[in-house]
Amino acid sequence: xxxxxxxxxxxxxxxxxxxxxxxxxxxxxxxxxxxxxxxxxxxxxxxxxxxxxxxxxxxxxxxxxxxxxxxxxxxxxxxxxxxxxxxxxxxxxxxxxxxxxxxxxxxxxxxxxxxxxxxxxxxxxxxxxxxxxxxxxxxxxxxxxxxxxxxxxxxxxxxxxxxxxxxxxxxxxxxxxxxxxxxxxxxxxxxxxxxxxxxxxxxxxxxxxxxxxxxxxxxxxxxxxxxxxxxxxxxxxxxxxxxxxxxxxxxxxxxxxxxxxxxxxxxxxxxxxxxxxxxxxxxxxxxxxxxxxxxxxxxxxxxxxxxxxxxxxxxxxxxxxxxxxxxxxxxxxxxxxxxxxxxxxxxxxxxxxxxxxxxxxxxxxxxxxxxxxxxxxxxxxxxxxxxxxxxxxxxxxxxxxx
Amino acid sequence: xxxxxxxxxxxxxxxxxxxxxxxxxxxxxxxxxxxxxxxxxxxxxxxxxxxxxxxxxxxxxxxxxxxxxxxxxxxxxxxxxxxxxxxxxxxxxxxxxxxxxxxxxxxxxxxxxxxxxxxxxxxxxxxxxxxxxxxxxxxxxxxxxxxxxxxxxxxxxxxxxxxxxxxxxxxxxxxxxxxxxxxxxxxxxxxxxxxxxxxxxxxxxxxxxxxxxxxxxxxxxxxxxxxxxxxxxxxxxxxxxxxxxxxxxxxxxxxxxxxxxxxxxxxxxxxxxxxxxxxxxxxxxxxxxxxxxxxxxxxxxxxxxxxxxxxxxxxxxxxxxxxxxxxxxxxxxxxxxxxxxxxxxxxxxxxxxxxxxxxxxxxxxxxxxxxxxxxxxxxxxxxxxxxxxxxxxxxxxxxxxx
Numbered sequence: 001x002x003x004x005x006x007x008x009x010x011x012x013x014x015x016x017x018x019x020x021x022x023x024x025x026x027x028x029x030x031x032x033x034x035x036x037x038x039x040x041x042x043x044x045x046x047x048x049x050x051x052x053x054x055x056x057x058x059x060x061x062x063x064x065x066x067x068x069x070x071x072x073x074x075x076x077x078x079x080x081x082x083x084x085x086x087x088x089x090x091x092x093x094x095x096x097x098x099x100x101x102x103x104x105x106x107x108x109x110x111x112x113x114x115x116x117x118x119x120x121x122x123x124x125x126x127x128x129x130x131x132x133x134x135x136x137x138x139x140x141x142x143x144x145x146x147x148x149x150x151x152x153x154x155x156x157x158x159x160x161x162x163x164x165x166x167x168x169x170x171x172x173x174x175x176x177x178x179x180x181x182x183x184x185x186x187x188x189x190x191x192x193x194x195x196x197x198x199x200x201x202x203x204x205x206x207x208x209x210x211x212x213x214x215x216x217x218x219x220x221x222x223x224x225x226x227x228x229x230x231x232x233x234x235x236x237x238x239x240x241x242x243x244x245x246x247x248x249x250x251x252x253x254x255x256x257x258x259x260x261x262x263x264x265x266x267x268x269x270x271x272x273x274x275x276x277x278x279x280x281x282x283x284x285x286x287x288x289x290x291x292x293x294x295x296x297x298x299x300x301x302x303x304x305x306x307x308x309x310x311x312x313x314x315x316x317x318x319x320x321x322x323x324x325x326x327x328x329x330x331x332x333x334x335x336x337x338x339x340x341x342x343x344x345x346x347x348x349x350x351x352x353x354x355x356x357x358x359x360x361x362x363x364x365x366x367x368x369x370x371x372x373x374x375x376x377x378x379x380x381x382x383x384x385x386x387x388x389x390x391x392x393x394x395x396x397x398x399x400x401x402x
Numbered sequence: 403x404x405x406x407x408x409x410x411x412x413x414x415x416x417x418x419x420x421x422x423x424x425x426x427x428x429x430x431x432x433x434x435x436x437x438x439x440x441x442x443x444x445x446x447x448x449x450x451x452x453x454x455x456x457x458x459x460x461x462x463x464x465x466x467x468x469x470x471x472x473x474x475x476x477x478x479x480x481x482x483x484x485x486x487x488x489x490x491x492x493x494x495x496x497x498x499x500x501x502x503x504x505x506x507x508x509x510x511x512x513x514x515x516x517x518x519x520x521x522x523x524x525x526x527x528x529x530x531x532x533x534x535x536x537x538x539x540x541x542x543x544x545x546x547x548x549x550x551x552x553x554x555x556x557x558x559x560x561x562x563x564x565x566x567x568x569x570x571x572x573x574x575x576x577x578x579x580x581x582x583x584x585x586x587x588x589x590x591x592x593x594x595x596x597x598x599x600x601x602x603x604x605x606x607x608x609x610x611x612x613x614x615x616x617x618x619x620x621x622x623x624x625x626x627x628x629x630x631x632x633x634x635x636x637x638x639x640x641x642x643x644x645x646x647x648x649x650x651x652x653x654x655x656x657x658x659x660x661x662x663x664x665x666x667x668x669x670x671x672x673x674x675x676x677x678x679x680x681x682x683x684x685x686x687x688x689x690x691x692x693x694x695x696x697x698x699x700x701x702x703x704x705x706x707x708x709x710x711x712x713x714x715x716x717x718x719x720x721x722x723x724x725x726x727x728x729x730x731x732x733x734x735x736x737x738x739x740x741x742x743x744x745x746x747x748x749x750x751x752x753x754x755x756x757x758x759x760x761x762x763x764x765x766x767x768x769x770x771x772x773x774x775x776x777x778x779x780x781x782x783x784x785x786x787x788x789x790x791x792x793x794x795x796x797x798x799x800x801x802x803x804x
Contacts, residue, residue, distance in 0.1 A: 087595030
């Protein structure tokens with residue numbers, strides 16, 4: 001039984017992982033619990049917003065026609081007939097031509113008036129208001145429904161709800177918000193060399209970095225992490241742990257299996273449960289990545305080294321998580337920058353080079369790809385396409401900030 | 403009693419708000435609970451990482467001198483004397499010159515060997531390994547302590563712990579992590595015109611948007627939000643609510659008070675509790691912002707309109723939250739882009755224009771500043787400096803993405 005497939009291009013790995021992503025369920029939650037969640041239905045305004053003609057300044061509601069030609073020397077002189085209070089209905093405050101009404105910022109402009117003169121450009125003498133500038137029809141007023149019309153879509157399905165969106169939901173009275181459920185991602189660390197973080201590793205043992213790296217990564221991308229701990233490189237133990245994770249989770253990340261023997265075991269046990277779709281991606285670092293499916297549960301085998309695992313999470317697995325959380329996104333927001341040094345590369349595989357992003361451009365952090373310290377020293381990744389032989393100093397590059 | 407101070411520049415408002423930020427407390431939490439938290443002490447490696455000479459490939463541990471001149475035609479021929487297993491101590495596997503040992507990725511290189519030949523460039527015939535490329539001293543090995551030396555600082559105070567940092571903490575065995583406590587931010591909405599989100603606003607009433615906008619904003623920036631609900635514009639009620647919030651929180655945000663009367667009340671009640679430091683910032687929108695201090699609790703009065711309030715949160719209040727959470731940051735990460743249209747501006751105040759950030763540049767979203775829909779339609783803010791008369795098409799601009 002061969003579980004070795006051809007190495008695939010990053011693009012193909014991404015489309016494979018997107019194709020197997022389970023469709024997320026939905027639920028309705030109170031507005032206070034949805035920051036960071038993803039909207040599962042288009043949301044519409046229930047009413048016109050604002051629901052009335054609203055003044056955006058403190059001043060006097062006027063008829064603009066009454067201010068034609070007004071200036072410092074010859075102000076318009078209007079009779080003050082009343083005062084609007086906040087939240088008060090203004091219908092009773094209409095007045096004849098030549099009159100005006102005091103109105104605060106946010107107050108309702110009474111029928112008949114079509115502009116608001118800012119208090120800074122007016123003078124009150126007795127019950128007469130001197131208006132020292134001409135006003136245009138509609139000036140300093142937001143009309144009823146000008147912000148949103150009743151029934152208009154205000155936010156679309158797939159929107160990850162940041163503070164601005166939460167504010168818009170509050171405005172349209174969406175107090176029970178339809179959102180996608182949070183997917184559960186199972187995380188297994190494999191390897192006889194792995195010890196718990198609380199232990200002092202002896203000999204050639206290393207601490208379990210990947211459980212924490214993967215769980216904080218999936219949490220950052222809107223998922224719940226379920227940790228299954230460290231599983232020894234032993235077929236029976238691995239089979240049992242994977243079976244439990246498959247039963248309890250919507251997707252499973254297996255980190256570790258750095259050596260060829262371990263990678264073979266991961267792939268062959270996965271084949272018992274389902275099928276291996278990708279075994280090896282043309283990406284550096286990160287080549288020994290496995291993408292498989294057990295029933296309808298995606299199973300991803302990540303490289304054992306944390307730095308490689310993190311690049312595969314950022315470049316490939318992120319697309320799985322985005323689909324599973326329902327977020328509409330074009331993937332990691334890449335920004336453009338300039339290479340401040342040459343970045344050599346081997347043709348035939350996409351390379352992702354850890355970089356320091358500065359104001360002036362990006363500085364590649366070289367050194368052996370297996371170094372963990374490049375994770376904390378870098379603040380971004382530059383992609384060097386498979387067809388390229390590298391990037392030259394001064395070239396424009398795409399940066400994924402992380 | 404005058405509570406009106408001079409309008410201050412944005413820069414001065416920021417330094418005022420930073421100066422009054424309370425110093426955060428600290429606590430120690432288990433590694434699994436600290437993603438997104440801020441480190442309160444420099445963290446050091448407890449051991450050398452790796453703790454041994456580690457192979458980064460599957461292959462054969464060799465003496466590089468034994469491979470000098472090796473090639474496809476004339477390979478070096480080495481005697482295979484053993485096999486290293488993952489996690490196994492390699493001391494027993496040393497062999498004489500001319501020998502080699504099988505080693506998996508992540509395995510310990512035995513004493514005496516100084517390079518690892520990748521399996522792809524070797525051929526095994528019986529117990530002889532043909533090595534078809536010459537190797538340099540150290541090739542495919544990460545030396546003991548090469549990643550981090552014992553005692554070396556791996557992460558600094560003020561680091562907000564993303565997945566990469568969590569991975570590094572796991573590597574150095576930092577299972578109880580020193581972090582800053584989460585500050586509690588009290589949030590009050592004022593205004594007689596404000597109704598709860600669950601109500602249908604009648605007349606010139608509007609829903610309580612700011613409670614949700616502010617609470618999700620402070621949560622996004624690492625704080626806990628404590629909601630005190632809607633407080634009517636009445637001195638006694640406002641005094642009581644503010645008193646409660648001051649007693650329970652590390653800072654208080656009062657949103658609303660859009661009209662001059664309400665702003666006066668906020669400022670004068672604040673003066674009973676402490677002092678008003680800033681009353682008005684030269685920023686558009688957002689001018690009617692109050693910065694004050696009651697005892698050691700910062701109190702910020704935000705403009706009533708949500709769009710203006712959000713810009714003040716992003717441009718000014720963010721610096722308070724950064725100080726209170728202990729995060730080391732240069733403020734909002736501004737990126738450079740190009741204006742695709744002219745952006746006119748009034749000299750003398752910093753203007754923040756909501757924009758749509760595209761691949762090609764930024765498109766300003768004009769329209770009345772009081773429109774809420776620009777919050778959901780925009781994805782960034784462009785700053786037009788106080789001394790400028792605007793931005794011309796093609797000019798480089800600084801964008802705060804939001």
